[in-house]
Amino acid sequence: MELLKNTLKNIQDVNAEFYVIAQRHLDNLTKPPGSLGRLEEFAKRLVAISEGKNPPLDKKVIFTFAGDHGVTEEGVSAYPKEVTPQMVLNFLRGGAGINVLARHAGAEVVVVDIGVDYDFSSTGAEHAIPLQIRKIMRGTRNMTKGPAMSGDEAVQCIETGIELAGKYAKKGYRLFGTGEMGIGNTTPASAVASVLTGRSVSEVTGKGTGISEESLENKIQVIEAALSLNRPDPNNAIDVLAKVGGTEIGGIAGIVLGAAANKVPVVIDGFISTAGALIAYCLEPKSKDYMFAAHNSVEIGHSVMLKKMGMRPILDLDLRLGEGTGTALAMLIIEGGLKIYKEMATFGEAGVSGGIVN
Amino acid sequence: MELLKNTLKNIQDVNAEFYVIAQRHLDNLTKPPGSLGRLEEFAKRLVAISEGKNPPLDKKVIFTFAGDHGVTEEGVSAYPKEVTPQMVLNFLRGGAGINVLARHAGAEVVVVDIGVDYDFSSTGAEHAIPLQIRKIMRGTRNMTKGPAMSGDEAVQCIETGIELAGKYAKKGYRLFGTGEMGIGNTTPASAVASVLTGRSVSEVTGKGTGISEESLENKIQVIEAALSLNRPDPNNAIDVLAKVGGTEIGGIAGIVLGAAANKVPVVIDGFISTAGALIAYCLEPKSKDYMFAAHNSVEIGHSVMLKKMGMRPILDLDLRLGEGTGTALAMLIIEGGLKIYKEMATFGEAGVSGGIVN
Numbered sequence: 001m002e003l004l005k006n007t008l009k010n011i012q013d014v015n016a017e018f019y020v021i022a023q024r025h026l027d028n029l030t031k032p033p034g035s036l037g038r039l040e041e042f043a044k045r046l047v048a049i050s051e052g053k054n055p056p057l058d059k060k061v062i063f064t065f066a067g068d069h070g071v072t073e074e075g076v077s078a079y080p081k082e083v084t085p086q087m088v089l090n091f092l093r094g095g096a097g098i099n100v101l102a103r104h105a106g107a108e109v110v111v112v113d114i115g116v117d118y119d120f121s122s123t124g125a126e127h128a129i130p131l132q133i134r135k136i137m138r139g140t141r142n143m144t145k146g147p148a149m150s151g152d153e154a155v156q157c158i159e160t161g162i163e164l165a166g167k168y169a170k171k172g173y174r175l176f177g178t179g180e181m182g183i184g185n186t187t188p189a190s191a192v193a194s195v196l197t198g199r200s201v202s203e204v205t206g207k208g209t210g211i212s213e214e215s216l217e218n219k220i221q222v223i224e225a226a227l228s229l230n231r232p233d234p235n236n237a238i239d240v241l242a243k244v245g246g247t248e249i250g251g252i253a254g255i256v257l258g259a260a261a262n263k264v265p266v267v268i269d270g271f272i273s274t275a276g277a278l279i280a281y282c283l284e285p286k287s288k289d290y291m292f293a294a295h296n297s298v299e300i301g302h303s304v305m306l307k308k309m310g311m312r313p314i315l316d317l318d319l320r321l322g323e324g325t326g327t328a329l330a331m332l333i334i335e336g337g338l339k340i341y342k343e344m345a346t347f348g349e350a351g352v353s354g355g356i357v358n
Numbered sequence: 359m360e361l362l363k364n365t366l367k368n369i370q371d372v373n374a375e376f377y378v379i380a381q382r383h384l385d386n387l388t389k390p391p392g393s394l395g396r397l398e399e400f401a402k403r404l405v406a407i408s409e410g411k412n413p414p415l416d417k418k419v420i421f422t423f424a425g426d427h428g429v430t431e432e433g434v435s436a437y438p439k440e441v442t443p444q445m446v447l448n449f450l451r452g453g454a455g456i457n458v459l460a461r462h463a464g465a466e467v468v469v470v471d472i473g474v475d476y477d478f479s480s481t482g483a484e485h486a487i488p489l490q491i492r493k494i495m496r497g498t499r500n501m502t503k504g505p506a507m508s509g510d511e512a513v514q515c516i517e518t519g520i521e522l523a524g525k526y527a528k529k530g531y532r533l534f535g536t537g538e539m540g541i542g543n544t545t546p547a548s549a550v551a552s553v554l555t556g557r558s559v560s561e562v563t564g565k566g567t568g569i570s571e572e573s574l575e576n577k578i579q580v581i582e583a584a585l586s587l588n589r590p591d592p593n594n595a596i597d598v599l600a601k602v603g604g605t606e607i608g609g610i611a612g613i614v615l616g617a618a619a620n621k622v623p624v625v626i627d628g629f630i631s632t633a634g635a636l637i638a639y640c641l642e643p644k645s646k647d648y649m650f651a652a653h654n655s656v657e658i659g660h661s662v663m664l665k666k667m668g669m670r671p672i673l674d675l676d677l678r679l680g681e682g683t684g685t686a687l688a689m690l691i692i693e694g695g696l697k698i699y700k701e702m703a704t705f706g707e708a709g710v711s712g713g714i715v716n
Contacts, residue, residue, distance in 0.1 A: 030448050031455050032436065032567035036683065037656065037676025078390065079711065086710040090388050095703025097389050103701075104694050209390035298395065316674060317691070318395025325394065332690045333675070336462050343461075345453025352444040353437065 003159045004254075004283075010261040014289040018048035022341070029344040030352045038314070042292070042337035049265050049290060054342060055174040057335045060107035062177035062267075062324040063164060063255050064091060064098055067115030067247035068139030069184035070148065074222045077184045078209045081139075084183045085118035091181070092127035097321055098179055099129075101328035105335075107177065109324070110168070114160055115139060115182075115247025134160045136247050140188070143226040147243040148188065154242035154250055158279075161254020162261075169262035176259045177267040177294070177331060178276065179324020180248040186299060189275040191223045191244035193301040195234050196278050197308045201227070204301030206271075209320070237282035245279070252276025253283070260287040267334065269327040270297035270319060274305045281309050294330035295319055361517045362612075368619040372647040376406035380699070387702040388710045396672070400650070400695035407623050407648060412700060413532040415693045418465035420535035420682040421522060421613050422449060422456055425473030425605035426497030427542035428506065432580045435542045436569045439497075442541045443476035449539070450485035455679055456537055457487075459686035463693075465535065467682070468526070472518055473497060473540075473605025492518045494605050498546070501584040505601040506546065512600035512608055516637075519612020520619070527620035534617045535625040535652070535689060536634065537682020538606040544657060547633040549581045549602035551659040553592050554636050555666045559585070562659030564629075567678070595640035603637070610634025611641070618645040625692065627685040628655035628677060632663045639667050652688035653677055 022044040027033045034040060047054055066088045072081045090096045091111045094103075102109045112132045113120055117139035120131055136156045140148035149157070165176065186208035193204040201223045207216055223244075230243035241250050252268075253276040259266035260280075268277045268291050280287045293306055295315035306313060314330045347353075380402040385391045392398060405412055424446045430439045448454045449469045452461075460467045470490045471478055475497035478489055494514045498506035507515070523534065544566035551562040559581045565574055581602075588601035599608050610626075611634040617624035618638075626635045626649050638645045651664055653673035664671060672688040705712035 029455075030445065030453065031679050035567060035677070035679040036455060037678065039675060039677070083711050086708070087388065090703055090708040090710055093703070093708070095388065095701075095708050097387075097394060097698060097702055100697050100701040101694055104690075104697050209393060314675075315691075317397060317672075319393070319397070320395065321389050321393040329691060329694055332462075332694075333673075333687060336459055336687055336690075339458050339462050340455060343453075343458045344455060345448055345451070350444070350448040350451070350453050352448055353441050 001155055003162055004155055007162050007257050007261045008284045011284045011286045013286055014048045015051055018052050019044055021052060022047040026341065028346045030347055030350045036340055039337035039340055042334045043341035046265055046338050047341065049263055057175045057338055058106065059173045060175040060331055061110055061168050061173045062098065062102055062107050062179050062327055063110050063112060064179040064181060064324050065112045065114045065248035065251040066181040068117040069182060069188060069246055070140050070142035071144060071187050071222065072184035073142050074144055076187045076219045076222055078211045079183050081117065081183045084116050084181060087181050088113065088116060092129050092131055094128040096323060097325045098323035098328065101325050105328040105331045107328055107331055112251060114157060114251045136160065140246055143230060143244050144222055147230055148245060149242045151238060151242045154238050154245065157247045157250025158254040161251040162258040165255050165258020165262060169264050174264060175331060176255060176264050177324055177327035178252045178255055178273040179269045179327055180252060180272045180322055182246060182248050185246050185248060185272050187219060187223060188244055188246040188249060189272040190301050191226060192240055192249060192275040192279065193305050195232050195240045196237065196282055197304050199304055204304050206299040206301065237279045241279050249276045253279040256280035256287055256291060257284065260290040265290055265292060267292045267294050267327045267330050269294050269324050270322055271299035271302040272322055274302055278305050278309065292330060292334060295326035359513055361520055362513055365520050365615050365619045366642045369642045369644045371644055372406045373409055376410050377402055379410060380405040384699065386704045388705055388708045394698055397695035397698055400692045401699035404623055404696050405699065407621055415533045415696055416464065417531045418463065418533040418689055419468055419526050419531045420456065420460055420465050420537050420685055421468050421470060422537040422539060422682050423470045423472045423606035423609035424539040426475040427540060427546060427604055428498050428500035429502060429545050429580065430542035431500050432502055434545045434577045434580055436567045437541050439475065439541045442474050442539060445539050446471065446474060450487050450489055452486040454681060455683045456681035456686065459683050463686040463689045465686055465689055470522065470609060472515060472609045494518065498604055501588060501602050502580055505588055506603060507600045509596060509600045512596050512603065515605045515608025516612040519609040520616040523613050523616020523620060527622050532622060533689060534613060534622050535682055535685035536610045536613055536631040537627050537685055538610065538630045538680055540604060540606050543604050543606060543630050545577060545581060546602055546604040546607060547630040548659050549584060550598055550607060550633040550637065551663050553590050553598045554595065554640055555662050557662055562662050564657040564659065595637045599637050607634045611637040614638035614645055614649060615642065618648040623648055623650060625650045625652050625685045625688050627652050627682050628680055629657035629660040630680055632660055636663050636667065650688060650692060653684035
C-alpha cells in the first residue's frame with residue numbers, strides 16, 4: 001500500500017510551459033500551421049511529458065499481463081480457460097499477434113503472469129521472450145459467488161504494475177504500452193466500466209472474442225448478479241477492482257500510474273486495458289495527461305470509458321484482440337509525430353516562404 | 359493516348375479465389391476469427407492482388423507530384439506560388455514532412471516535376487533525392503479564363519503516371535503510394551470533386567492550407583465561375599481533368615491506373631490525391647480494388663469522394679498537408695496487416711485450443 005500511496009503522490013501535472021515551446025517549434029516547420037493535425041498534438045504532448053528533452057522513442061516496451069478469471073465458470077467466454085496459458089506460451093515463442101506487431105513497431109514485449117491458473121515454472125523450456133512471473137493468485141475467484149479478489153490482492157496487482165513501470169523507466173525505456181491476455185476478461189472489464197462510468201451493464205457489455213447473442217444475454221446477467229452481490233463502491237476504484245475486476249486489469253492500472261509518476265508516456269490498448277486505465281484515472285486524474293488511447297475497439301463499452309476520461313483514440317481498425325496489438329500500431333503513429341518534430345526542416349533552414357498571405 | 363487505352367484494357371478484377379484462400383489462413387491463426395478487424399481485410403486484399411505470392415512490402419515507393427496552378431492569380435491560396443518550387447527543393451533535401459514520414463515507413467520518395475512553373479534543371483545542385491523532371495507544362499492556365507489544360511496535355515499527365523508506375527513495378531516495388539505539392543491545388547481538386555460526385559461546389563470546398571472565411575467565399579465563387587465557363591462533361595473524366603484539374607492530379611490518376619494494370623496495391627493520400635484516384639476510378643472502376651484510402655482529410659470534399667467510390671479511410675488524424683504524409687503512415691498499418699498474415703503462428707503450430715465453444 002505504501003508504494004501505491006507514494007506513487008499517487010508523485011504524479012504531477014505535465015508542465016504546460018513546454019506545450020508553448022513545442023507549439024512555437026511546430027509552427028516554424030515547413031508546413032501550414034496545424035496541417036499535421038493530431039501528429040502535432042502527439043509531438044507536443046511527448047515534448048511536454050519529457051520536459052523538452054525529446055528523447056528518441058527507440059526504447060519502447062509493451063507490458064502484456066495475463067490472468068485467469070473464476071467467472072469463466074459461468075460460461076461467459078467463447079474459449080476454454082486453458083487458452084490463457086496456451087496463449088502465454090505462444091507469446092513466449094513469438095508467434096502471437098502482439099509479437100508480430102511489436103516487432104513491426106520496434107517495441108519489446110514483456111509478458112507478465114500476474115494471475116494465470118497454471119504453473120509456468122514447471123515448463124522448463126527456453127523461450128524467445130522471458131516470462132515475468134509475478135503471480136498474485138491462480139486466477140480470480142468467481143465474482144458471482146463473492147469478491148474476485150481481496151482488497152490486499154487488488155493493491156498487490158496495482159503495485160506489481162508500478163514496480164515494473166519503475167524498473168523499465170530506470171532501464172531507459174521512454175514509451176510504455178499496455179496489453180493483456182485472459183480468457184473471460186471482457187466480463188470483469190465490463191463490470192468495472194459499468195460501475196466507474198455509471199452506465200448500465202448492457203450499455204458496456206459486448207461479445208468479447210465472439211460469443212452468440214444468447215451467450216451475451218447470459219454474460220450481462222452474470223455481471224449484473226456479480227454487481228448486486230458485491231456492491232462495489234463507485235467512489236473507490238480499488239474496491240471496484242477487487243470485487244469485480246481482474247489481476248491483469250490491476251497490473252495495467254499500475255503501469256499507468258507508474259508511467260505517470262516516472263513521466264513516461266503510456267499507450268493504452270483496447271477495452272480491457274482501458275478498464276485498467278480508468279481505475280488509474282479514478283485514483284489520480286492527473287495520470288490522464290500521460291496516456292494515449294491506442295484505438296477504438298469493437299467492444300461497445302470501450303468508447304464509453306474513453307469518453308468518461310475525455311480521450312480520443314488514435315486508430316479505428318475494428319480490432320478486438322487485445323494483447324497490446326492496437327498499442328503496437330499506435331506507437332508507430334505517435335513515433336511519426338515525434339519524428340516530424342525532430343526531423344523536419346524549418347522555414348528558415350529550407351528557404352521556404354512561410355508568410356501567410358490570406 | 360495509346361498507353362492510356364492499353365492500360366485501361368489491362369486492368370482486371372482482383373482474383374476472388376484468393377480472398378477465400380486468404381480467409382482460410384487468417385482463421386487458422388492464433389486469435390479469434392476476425393479479431394484483427396481491418397488488418398485482416400488489408401492482408402486479404404494484398405494476398406488477392408498479388409495472387410497469393412505474398413510479397414514482402416520492403417520495396418515501397420511514394421510518388422509526390424508537383425505542379426503549379428494558373429488559378430492562383432485569383433487569390434485562392436494562403437501561400438504564394440513560389441512556395442511550390444521551394445517545397446520541391448525541400449523534398450529533394452529531405453527536410454519536408456513527406457521525407458520524415460516516408461523514412462519512418464521505410465518508403466522511398468520519388469519527386470516528380472510534372473508541371474511546376476520553375477526551371478529546376480538550372481539549379482545544378484546535388485540533392486539527397488533525385489528529381490524526376492517530367493514537365494508537361496509550366497503550371498496550368500487560369501481556369502477562370504479558359505480550360506486549365508488541353509485534352510492532350512491531360513492525357514500526357516495521366517500517361518506520365520502510368521509510365522512511372524510501370525517502371526517501378528518492373529523494379530520490384532510492391533506497394534505504391536501517392537502524394538502531391540502544388541500551391542492552389544485544393545481549388546482544382548474541389549472542382550473535380552464537384553463535377554464527378556455531382557455535389558455543389560460549396561459542399562466540397564474547404565480552407566485548404568488555411569485561408570480565411572472570406573477567402574473561402576472567394577474560392578467557391580472562383581470554382582463556380584470556372585465550371586460555368588468551361589462546362590466539363592461529368593461523364594468524361596479526361597475532359598474534367600483538362601478543363602478544371604491539374605497536372606499533379608493527372609499524374610496521380612496515372613499512378614493508380616498503372617498500379618492496377620501491374621497488379622500493385624496503391625495507397626491514396628488525402629484530398630488532392632483522391633481527386634486523381636476518382637478520375638482513375640471513373641476511367642476504370644476496377645482500379646478501385648487496388649486502392650487503399652490512407653486517411654480522412656480535414657478537407658470537406660475528401661469524404662464525399664471516398665463515399666462516391668465506397669472507400670473507408672485507414673487513418674483519421676486531422677491531416678491536411680498532403681505530399682503523401684498520410685500515405686506513409688497508412689503504409690505502416692497495411693504492412694502490419696500483411697505481417698500478421700505471414701508471421702503469426704497457427705493454432706496447430708502453437709498448440710492452442712482453437713475450438714469455439716459458445
